[in-house]
Amino acid sequence: MTAEMNASTRPVERSRAATFTVTILALATFGPYLLQSMRTEQAAVYGLTLLFLPIVFFRFRPEGGLRFLLPWVGYVVVATLAVIAPSAKPMPYDAGSLLGGLDNILAPLAIMLLIWSVVPERDAEGLLKRFCKIVAVAMAINGAIAILSTRVEVTDYMRPFWANEDSTTTADLAAQLGRYSGIFNLPSEAGAMYGVAGLAAIYAWSNRPALVALLVTLMTLGGLISVSKVFIFGGLPFIVIYWFWSQRGGRKVAALFGLVLIALGVVQSGLFSEWTGANYLGRLFVTSSDQGFLELYSAGRFDSDSTFNTVINQALAYNPLTGAGAAGWKIPYDGAIAEALIVGGVIGLILLSIVILSIFSLARGLDRSGQWFAFLLGAVTVAGSLGFSPLTANRISTVTWVIVTLLVLVARDRKHRTEPSDAEAPMLTAWTGPTSQGRSSR
Numbered sequence: 001m002t003a004e005m006n007a008s009t010r011p012v013e014r015s016r017a018a019t020f021t022v023t024i025l026a027l028a029t030f031g032p033y034l035l036q037s038m039r040t041e042q043a044a045v046y047g048l049t050l051l052f053l054p055i056v057f058f059r060f061r062p063e064g065g066l067r068f069l070l071p072w073v074g075y076v077v078v079a080t081l082a083v084i085a086p087s088a089k090p091m092p093y094d095a096g097s098l099l100g101g102l103d104n105i106l107a108p109l110a111i112m113l114l115i116w117s118v119v120p121e122r123d124a125e126g127l128l129k130r131f132c133k134i135v136a137v138a139m140a141i142n143g144a145i146a147i148l149s150t151r152v153e154v155t156d157y158m159r160p161f162w163a164n165e166d167s168t169t170t171a172d173l174a175a176q177l178g179r180y181s182g183i184f185n186l187p188s189e190a191g192a193m194y195g196v197a198g199l200a201a202i203y204a205w206s207n208r209p210a211l212v213a214l215l216v217t218l219m220t221l222g223g224l225i226s227v228s229k230v231f232i233f234g235g236l237p238f239i240v241i242y243w244f245w246s247q248r249g250g251r252k253v254a255a256l257f258g259l260v261l262i263a264l265g266v267v268q269s270g271l272f273s274e275w276t277g278a279n280y281l282g283r284l285f286v287t288s289s290d291q292g293f294l295e296l297y298s299a300g301r302f303d304s305d306s307t308f309n310t311v312i313n314q315a316l317a318y319n320p321l322t323g324a325g326a327a328g329w330k331i332p333y334d335g336a337i338a339e340a341l342i343v344g345g346v347i348g349l350i351l352l353s354i355v356i357l358s359i360f361s362l363a364r365g366l367d368r369s370g371q372w373f374a375f376l377l378g379a380v381t382v383a384g385s386l387g388f389s390p391l392t393a394n395r396i397s398t399v400t401w402v403i404v405t406l407l408v409l410v411a412r413d414r415k416h417r418t419e420p421s422d423a424e425a426p427m428l429t430a431w432t433g434p435t436s437q438g439r440s441s442r
Helices: 002-028 040-051 053-059 066-084 098-118 121-149 155-162 170-175 187-204 209-226 229-246 251-269 278-285 293-297 307-318 336-363 368-385 396-418 424-441
Strands: none
Touching (some): 002 098, 002 121, 002 396, 040 053, 053 098, 066 098, 066 396, 098 396, 121 187, 121 396, 187 209, 187 368, 187 396, 209 229, 229 368, 336 396, 368 396
């Protein structure tokens, strides 16, 4: 009797552990800095991994996720080897933080180990929608904070989320231009997160269009106020496409009418007329005679003498195969390509590209809404990679990796549900055999 009771309670315990894990990861992503340079999300990721380490050892199942796990482990190995056995050439720039660099590449690995051990595949879809709902609401609140920032000084309240020090941050410099990103230090990170959160809201609340409209409106305003090109030209178009696809029949007309009303309401509210960053936003849609669209939207990254090209050339000249290692260099990377080349060289860039491309393959095995969600998540990740690295950056990397790992479990669960179990296979054979014989005898 005792054994039966224990067996019956185990699935409940695992489900509670999975719910606790996914909820904590979602909430911690939007937490402030804690001790020194540790963020709340870092404490949650590594703390939960240590807490459930025995479960990781015995229940880790990467089925369906090897396309992410293997190249990422390779990326970690290459970045670590470059630290252990560095190039004999002198570095062109000062080395960055080794601890911070290791965190960037180890946190995704910890999330894969954690989710694929603790979360039962039968609970994956429900927990994915729970995670998406928390992220969507949090980013809508962040959008409201950004709107408030255009009228009220909130810097002192936001600083604990930007850094655990009193030095000038990127968010401080952006605010001088009227770019407000809420709890995010980098406008590009905020823009990518708005894009992912907008998709997440549509996926999780497909049956509540009014709520989705409210959340997406706040996110859109927040993305515009951050003046993030990642959001304006990447996230926002994909949100609109997904939103219209999710509507059925006459709802498409209602959705279009709602978008027009929202746009008119924002214009009439006078929000942008009193916003100091309105002119900066307007520059994204006007090119000068000596500046093309590519130069404008890439912030000059692809100019021959740009910092972006200079850094890439220096990385290839220093150690083209394996780069400078996890610590990297104390310079702005301005894109995932530069970061991968510096951290892991050409090998690291190839491995990172495999991981990003694998996100698009998640659509196989999902329902229609999940397919759109997975594909557009990959599109937003690619768009974000043009300005920073969404798979290693603060906050956004945790959200992206949790969604990816849960989508792997959702696809695995749907696959297993469509396959006959071991117990059903003999029954199927026993049933079809006599039937065929009976038909032939007739």
